[in-house]
Amino acid sequence: MTITIERAKALKQALNDFVLDAEDDLATALESFSAAQLSQAKQTDLNRRDLVVDRFITEGRVNDQTPIERFIAAESDLSAAEQSLLQGWHKSFIGLFAVTQLFDDGLELMNWTTAKHYRLLLNESEQQVAIKLKAGDILLAQIGRLHPASDPNPSWMLLSKWISLGRLGKPKLAVAIGNFKQTYRDHLYSDAPELLVEAWQSVETYHQEFANFFGGSEVTLPGYQLAKKLSEFQTLTAEKQLAKSGLDGSKSLQDVAEETGVSEAELQAELAEAAAALGADAKRMAQVMQSKQPAAMVSPKVELPPHLKKAEQVTILTHPRWGQVFLTDYAQLQATIAADSDIQPYVQKYLQDPEIPTFVLQALVQQHPQQMETALQAVSQRSDFQMDSDLEDLLRAQGKSLTPELPEIASVPLHLHHLFQAAVVEVSKDRPKKQAKSKAAGFGRS
Template sequence: MVGIILVDAVLERSRVLKQALIEFVLEAEGELAEALERYIAAGSRSSNNRYDASFEQNLLIDSFLTEGKVGDNTVLDLFLASQPDLPETDRTLVSNWQRSFIGLFAVTEILSDGFELMNWFTAKHYTVKPNDPITLEEMARFKIGEILLSRIAPVTDIYWMFSGPCKPMGNLGKPKLAVAIGNFKENHNNALYSDAPDLLEQAWQSVEQYHQNFVEFFGSDQVTLPGYQLNKKMTDLQEIITKRHLEAAGIDNSKSLAEIAKEAGVTEEEIAAMAAEAGDDSKLVSQIFQGNSTTKMVMPKVDLPDTLKKAEQVTVFTHPRWGQTLLPTYTKFQTILESEDWQDNQEVEKLVRKYLEDSAINAFIWKRLAQQYPTQLEKALQIVLKRPEFRLENDFNALMKEFNKSLEPELPEIASVPLHLHNLFQEALGEVNKSKSKGKSKKPAGKGFR
């Protein structure tokens, strides 16, 4: 009972301090106000790719409270500096809010004063409590299995509180949950493993390893082949990678499935399920476990869509940070830029605009084009954008930002993912395919880890 009273007292103090922090930021002028404005502008999405406007703005403000900076100082540091009389316990409480993070959570248990939640990206569990009775009453309708998009902040070593707005999404079936996770990945890519830096490190390492394997196999980080031939080569590459992972894990790929499962410390069903996705050969599992880590990471299967398989030419790029990009129009772009009369070609504007507006074509591809065709590309951008003063050397970064292309790599699709996420997407895909085979008109989940 004493422990509960103490937690309630800390929650109440958290509510008071959080409100003071909000007022400190929203009533600020000068550099802090300007930093908030820039943060919201940078984080806001287009009207057709956002949550409702009010939820998004409140979410961004809450993120700024714990993630925002003014010069070299964090917002939390500035707030604490403005409150010299705060006791040390309050200062520690506020400072710990830098561990706040956004996640897609599932309600696993309903408590009298809160919830047990699981972060879908890391499978970590949290005891989360609203810090005021009104919010608790509003959340009374939540059920087991409810999916919540929310930020949470630490209150004690054990308990967390909801921070900012919470968006309930209902109890989603696997296909819809897969779409929700894919949307989260697209909108909050830098927050995928906020509470599990070890998983984030493993994911980035897998991107680098894939790049090394690709370059060793193809002899270059940029390859152009007919679509059908590239698809076959990619399958061959995955088989080689699988064998290497088996060997690195100390598994003899001549052994039976039961023997592999026993030595890998997993169930035979887990390996069999992955083998089914990789093909008929259970020993060539393209989603083999990486090493002997506590959390199993799985390499996504690279499977070219039919449009690329049928393409006359597909250029594939790999990079240790930017990951892999597949483009069926790159050679066409090259041919046009290399021709003497390229300025008269009507396809130039179409390609330039497509490469600027297509979110799948990142800044790395533009940098590669700029390296290969600096003069032609600069002139093409001047003409298409009607900016005769445009200079690649000076204006490249601003152009990328204008078209929402990050100058720093975000965790790419080729990165390995935790096994539970991989399994979810395979099961969701299986359900969709089963529905389609029965003649239903449901569309497959188009977003997620694949």
């Protein structure tokens, strides 16, 4: 049985009404989910309340069921095909899409983060709104299957109203992708699990290479020394990656700029914002632009934040899943532990600071269980606090995730180098060419 787009949209509306009209534990679960999403997400244009209910329908849990499963159980007259359609929406995802084609009955979209294409069918009301769209427009939307994966030409449908960002210039588009990465981290590679696997593997690789270079997963040095060592480490790992991908690591940004026909200053300026948005290195991205054999992923640039370069001591801790963190007081904490003194102020800070990942506290608990339990009893104001039974609840209460999220040091899909290449070409065309070639200040020039 083939389900029409109109029937599918009617089912989606009925599902929305079922969730919004609920007054039992479903309503409580929606309220909790909404509060969590809106408090944790970055405050950007992509963080829209409109999507929260749609996300809850496909991602939320009510005890041991999903909202979709609750709906199916409550609607006894649903056909097998309709139930299958609804169940398939569990695999829906949010994406930042480019409109590639417009049809009378729908759209073709490309997911910018994975470069995968989707044929969307629209109902009549959506078609009226889509009249205003043009090829190249950027849409934030949640989509799900209309036809099963076994269909030779599967169609998809909107499970949310799209949010149009309009037609963006390439640098602004790269920034939008960076914002999407921050706001919808779980949806970054929803439709490309192979990229997610490779990204996680890159975190493990980074951790191992860091340990090989520094002699362990923990290193403490004065800020200026650590900055220098990190630069050496970055150069070494970049050369390995370039060799693996077949790129010429000896090329400077100036070399690439000359080959591109753009000044070094222009190339540096235009790549900087976009590369930073994706956590990539501008020089690396420029080199990639010259390659006709792009690799699958590109690693981000790792360097000591400027405000830490003058610090008396900085500790880097790395983890094969959680990534890495910079701490200026970790050495003092360890000295305080060794002196058997009060560590409550440190523990309280580490609990409350959102920039300090959970693995730091977990490592301290494992290494110094007795002192940590005493400190946590003081922090929680519970003399009966026990780490075995109460630690996870305390971490949750402080907003600490118990499972790793893909960290910033993870590799990024390299297909996005096309975006950077187009950005440079676009900017070079828009800017008047200089009458004479002059040296550019900055980026190693003076």
